[in-house]
Amino acid sequence: MHLPSVDGVADVFKALADPTRRTILDELTERTGQTLFELCGRLSTKHGLASSRQAISQHLDVLEAAGLVETRREGRYKFHYLDTTPLEQIAVRWLDRTAAPQSGASTTNGDTTNVDTTTGE
Amino acid sequence: MHLPSVDGVADVFKALADPTRRTILDELTERTGQTLFELCGRLSTKHGLASSRQAISQHLDVLEAAGLVETRREGRYKFHYLDTTPLEQIAVRWLDRTAAPQSGASTTNGDTTNVDTTTGE
DNA sequence: TTGACATGCAAGTATGCACTTGCCTAGTGT
DNA sequence: ACACTAGGCAAGTGCATACTTGCATGTCAA
Numbered sequence: 646m647h648l649p650s651v652d653g654v655a656d657v658f659k660a661l662a663d664p665t666r667r668t669i670l671d672e673l674t675e676r677t678g679q680t681l682f683e684l685c686g687r688l689s690t691k692h693g694l695a696s697s698r699q700a701i702s703q704h705l706d707v708l709e710a711a712g713l714v715e716t717r718r719e720g721r722y723k724f725h726y727l728d729t730t731p732l733e734q735i736a737v738r739w740l741d742r743t744a745a746p747q748s749g750a751s752t753t754n755g756d757t758t759n760v761d762t763t764t765g766e
Numbered sequence: 767m768h769l770p771s772v773d774g775v776a777d778v779f780k781a782l783a784d785p786t787r788r789t790i791l792d793e794l795t796e797r798t799g800q801t802l803f804e805l806c807g808r809l810s811t812k813h814g815l816a817s818s819r820q821a822i823s824q825h826l827d828v829l830e831a832a833g834l835v836e837t838r839r840e841g842r843y844k845f846h847y848l849d850t851t852p853l854e855q856i857a858v859r860w861l862d863r864t865a866a867p868q869s870g871a872s873t874t875n876g877d878t879t880n881v882d883t884t885t886g887e
Numbered sequence: 888t889t890g891a892c893a894t895g896c897a898a899g900t901a902t903g904c905a906c907t908t909g910c911c912t913a914g915t916g917t
Numbered sequence: 918a919c920a921c922t923a924g925g926c927a928a929g930t931g932c933a934t935a936c937t938t939g940c941a942t943g944t945c946a947a
Contacts, residue, residue, distance in 0.1 A: 662782070738791075
């Protein structure tokens with residue numbers, strides 16, 4: 646069981662807010678399971694991204710904290726795998742409201758129980 | 767005339783990055799066409815959000831710039847309407863790549879240069 | 888008109904975040 | 918052993934942004 650941090654939803658949105666991280670997801674979509682160095686090379690070559698190794702490493706940490714990237718260590722290599730599961734619930738939050746109760750209805754599916762009550766952030 | 771800037775996608779992601787703005791979208795999903803004061807009241811009452819009027823107004827500006835909220839002026843009232851159109855293209859970017867090409871995002875995979883030095887699983 | 892209401896604008900503050908810099912640990916091959 | 922490689926850690930810098938403060942604009946009712 647992968648434990649998402651206390652507030653997983655907010656982490657996903659924050660992770661997607663950065664264009665570099667979105668490009669990383671693009672690259673991992675084309676080829677999942679890349680190492681940090683692989684990503685650095687391909688990002689700079691194919692995507693014209695000139696970020697340092699440390700910068701990309703930190704971005705990967707954010708993506709992993711958001712649950713969008715899973716890592717597996719193997720020797721001195723660390724492979725990064727894309728996980729799109731958190732993405733399936735973020736857009737439908739405002740899209741799929743067709744059969745939603747208007748007011749006063751008890752939580753039918755618990756969707757509205759936003760773990761996102763980090764108003765204080 | 768709010769032109770969708772060259773990279774309107776980034777604006778959408780940035781707009782969604784803030785928890786307060788996400789709550790505003792939640793509220794507008796339940797009842798679209800609210801005024802600023804209506805939103806302030808309901809946000810503080812139902813969502814426990816203690817943001818000032820000016821803060822919410824600035825958030826609405828961001829949401830409008832992202833194309834997620836449209837406004838209509840009527841007398842001294844300004845109504846805010848939810849527009850979920852930009853949301854339909856953000857998550858599918860990494861979910862199904864067989865779909866139409868995105869804007870700006872170089873989803874065009876020229877070649878899959880096999881730098882497969884290691885096991886690719 | 889006057890005054891209350893709904894909203895807008897602009898400068899200032901302050902926290903967050905992306906990125907750098909520098910050094911460190913661990914695995915690999917000779 | 919050694920050098921090389923892949924990656925990690927932590928403090929510091931600079932910019933972006935969320936929020937405040939204060940006043941201005943415009944609309945409606947009396």
